[in-house]
Amino acid sequence: MSSNLTLFVDSRFFSPYALFAFVALSEKKLSFDIEKIDLVNNAHHSSGYQQLSLTGRVPTLRHGDFSVSESSAIIEYLEDAFPAPHHLAVLPASLRDRARARQLQAWLRSDLAPLREDRPTTVIFQQPSALPLSPSGQAAAQQLIAAASSLVNEKADDLFGAWSIADTELALMLNRLVVNQDPVPPKLKAYVARQWQRPSVQAWLQQQG
Numbered sequence: 001m002s003s004n005l006t007l008f009v010d011s012r013f014f015s016p017y018a019l020f021a022f023v024a025l026s027e028k029k030l031s032f033d034i035e036k037i038d039l040v041n042n043a044h045h046s047s048g049y050q051q052l053s054l055t056g057r058v059p060t061l062r063h064g065d066f067s068v069s070e071s072s073a074i075i076e077y078l079e080d081a082f083p084a085p086h087h088l089a090v091l092p093a094s095l096r097d098r099a100r101a102r103q104l105q106a107w108l109r110s111d112l113a114p115l116r117e118d119r120p121t122t123v124i125f126q127q128p129s130a131l132p133l134s135p136s137g138q139a140a141a142q143q144l145i146a147a148a149s150s151l152v153n154e155k156a157d158d159l160f161g162a163w164s165i166a167d168t169e170l171a172l173m174l175n176r177l178v179v180n181q182d183p184v185p186p187k188l189k190a191y192v193a194r195q196w197q198r199p200s201v202q203a204w205l206q207q208q209g
């Protein structure tokens, strides 16, 4: 299928950041092409990709003659370029919910590094880790669980009254623990299971073949 939107992703579909961009495009029902970048063989270091992405990382979105990398910038670009009501909003509508969603996105990207290290996305997409969480991984897991417990309402499917990309991002972070059978409160396990069933997330998993 040909469109003027192309998403550059890692060829193994392991990048959580590429997943978020893929889900945002899918939820907006945009048609887009996928270009796979083989990180193992350093395709992201080619001068062509370097120029396109500026950062040499996946994901990158190309829209016509414009390209942008950094998943949060891609999501914001898509939200501005393909706004509601014609397209589904991927960020909450209200000022404060939107701020909270962005807070969560920024925090999940910049903090909790020991958890990402102990439970990389291969734990979710390939196989669980046999190693227990390190002390710093455990501390990060506790921080995540505390924040998620106060945000997730068991009577609601999503964080902000309607689905937003922050739900997928939080669910992915929690799923690092759930899949590995690390202790996670039932309310959060149920939230992850609900979010993981979303067709846009399932469509990403199907790409993995």
Ligand SMILES: N[C@@H](CCC(=O)N[C@@H](CS)C(=O)NCC(=O)O)C(=O)O
Binding pocket: 010, 014, 015, 016, 017, 018, 039, 044, 056, 057, 058, 059, 069, 070, 071, 072, 109
């Ligand atoms: N902050 C970036 C992170 C992107 C990122 O770390 N991508 C990884 C794959 S998960 C990557 O391209 N790694 C290749 C490398 O850095 O050499 C975003 O949100 O898009």
